[in-house]
Amino acid sequence: MTDPLPRLVEHAPAGHWPAGEALDSVTLDFDARHRRRIRLSGDRGTALLLDLPRAVALAEGDGLRLESGGWVAVRAAAEPVMEVRAGDPLTLARLAWHLGNRHLPTELAPEGAGAVLRLRPDPVIAGMLRGLGATVVETTAPFQPEGGAYAGPAGQGGGHHHHHDHDH
Numbered sequence: 569m570t571d572p573l574p575r576l577v578e579h580a581p582a583g584h585w586p587a588g589e590a591l592d593s594v595t596l597d598f599d600a601r602h603r604r605r606i607r608l609s610g611d612r613g614t615a616l617l618l619d620l621p622r623a624v625a626l627a628e629g630d631g632l633r634l635e636s637g638g639w640v641a642v643r644a645a646a647e648p649v650m651e652v653r654a655g656d657p658l659t660l661a662r663l664a665w666h667l668g669n670r671h672l673p674t675e676l677a678p679e680g681a682g683a684v685l686r687l688r689p690d691p692v693i694a695g696m697l698r699g700l701g702a703t704v705v706e707t708t709a710p711f712q713p714e715g716g717a718y719a720g721p722a723g724q725g726g727g728h729h730h731h732h733d734h735d736h
Contacts, residue, residue: 572618575635582629593641601626644710652685673713
């Protein structure tokens with residue numbers, strides 16, 4: 569008979585847990601960070617069981633408390649993304665509006681004095697963005713899209729969605 573896996577039973581947002589006391593970390597891509605219950609492998613090779621009361625959108629820097637009392641840090645894995653840039657803030661805002669109008673998960677990341685938009689690679693969307701004046705580059709980076717207006721603090725939640733009777 570095998571020993572039960574150490575259980576991760578509580579989620580704490582970044583800044584609300586003792587990060588300096590992390591016993592291990594788990595590095596997960598965006599899809600893998602929205603879970604309730606799943607077997608995970610810690611970055612040090614430890615087998616773990618995520619066993620939360622409800623599904624949570626985990627973000628870079630969040631903490632997961634072990635049933636035994638220790639903590640495990642959440643890390644966002646680098647994954648394929650498109651980075652979208654514009655020559656001026658108004659064009660970038662217009663691009664962000666078009667992405668939001670299509671309900672595409674989009675990250676707004678700081679870059680120098682401005683920002684860059686990150687989203688999942690999609691050749692059709694890349695063509696649309698270029699047609700609107702964007703520079704689009706495919707790269708690899710951690711992906712943490714905005715959670716939306718009803719998700720709470722930035723990057724938390726992301727599970728809200730609504731239905732429309734109108735066309736976009």
